Amino acid sequence: MTVQFKLPELPYDVGALEPHISRTTMETHHGKHHAAYIKNMNAIMAERADAPNTLEEVVLLAQKEGNKKLFNNAAQSWNHAFFWESLSPSVQDGPSGDLKAAIEKAFSSLDAFKDEAKTKGVGHFASGWLWLVADKSGAVKLIDTHDADTAITDSSVTPLLVCDVWEHAYYLDYKNERPKFLDAFVSKLVNWRFAEAQYQAARTGSGAWRFPV
Ligand SMILES: [Fe+2]
Known part of the structure; x- marks a missing residue:
């Protein structure tokens, strides 16, 4: 029987991310947008006998087949779940340990990283995602992907954090002011403890976050 993924x-x-992200935004974003991607993906997968058991495998299968409808819904299902993990209801000062050192090596300082993240997120045209990723050597960098495109299709990197820069992520709270949303993300919302765990997974090659089955 085909696996059906749950929201x-x-x-x-x-409401825990208020005042930076409102309860209304989260109810809509998680309860409507994210739920719809999972429902659509499940509907497509239900018609297949060869469905993989993990969402990561579904994303890679859809990409390999060039099945855009499945890819968009599967990748958006994964990206949103990773986004929720990337956010913390309590403000965290910044990374510590190995990740702190890697960010300072790549960007010179945490403040410079925040500036570059804001610039890249604001400069991203239309819908997509802003990612902090690490390669196996431990080097970190910022990348952006369009629409549903996801960092997990690049096997050379492990995602540490993601920020949703689709308008539905911020329009109710910030209207057209994406820079203010990105500022809230880097200054108030980043879950650095999660990013640190992902960084260790990137270094060791195991233990990275996976979509719950
Ligand atoms: Fe979203």
């Missing part, structure tokens, strides 16, 4: 519960209360 993951948020790792915090739906």
